[in-house]
Amino acid sequence: MKIRTSFVSNSSSASFILDKRYITPDQIRQIVEYNDKDYNEGGCSDHWSIDEDKNFIRAFTFMDNGYLLEWIKKNLDIPLKAIIEWEDLD
Numbered sequence: 001m002k003i004r005t006s007f008v009s010n011s012s013s014a015s016f017i018l019d020k021r022y023i024t025p026d027q028i029r030q031i032v033e034y035n036d037k038d039y040n041e042g043g044c045s046d047h048w049s050i051d052e053d054k055n056f057i058r059a060f061t062f063m064d065n066g067y068l069l070e071w072i073k074k075n076l077d078i079p080l081k082a083i084i085e086w087e088d089l090d
Contacts, residue, residue, distance in 0.1 A: 015085075016069055018057040022082035030076060031057055034068060 020028060035047040048068050049060045059068055069085075072078055 017084040
């Protein structure tokens with residue numbers, strides 16, 4: 001019998017920031033309400049952590065909870081310069 005002694009995960013995480021200077025109030029509302037609306041095309045049961053302050057919207061998930069960033073790019077016509085992915089911060 002084999003016993004697993006380490007943590008194994010098939011999940012992934014995703015994170016990004018949106019610069020609110022380039023986003024309309026209606027787009028902000030749709031993003032912040034993403035978990036509560038039918039926007040989540042993948043129908044995932046886990047949610048994104050989405051918060052905002054005066055300048056930015058931050059989105060983070062530990063699981064593969066649908067494709068929020070792809071949904072934003074496809075449906076909200078937000079300029080690419082508004083999107084800051086964690087990989088861009090290196």
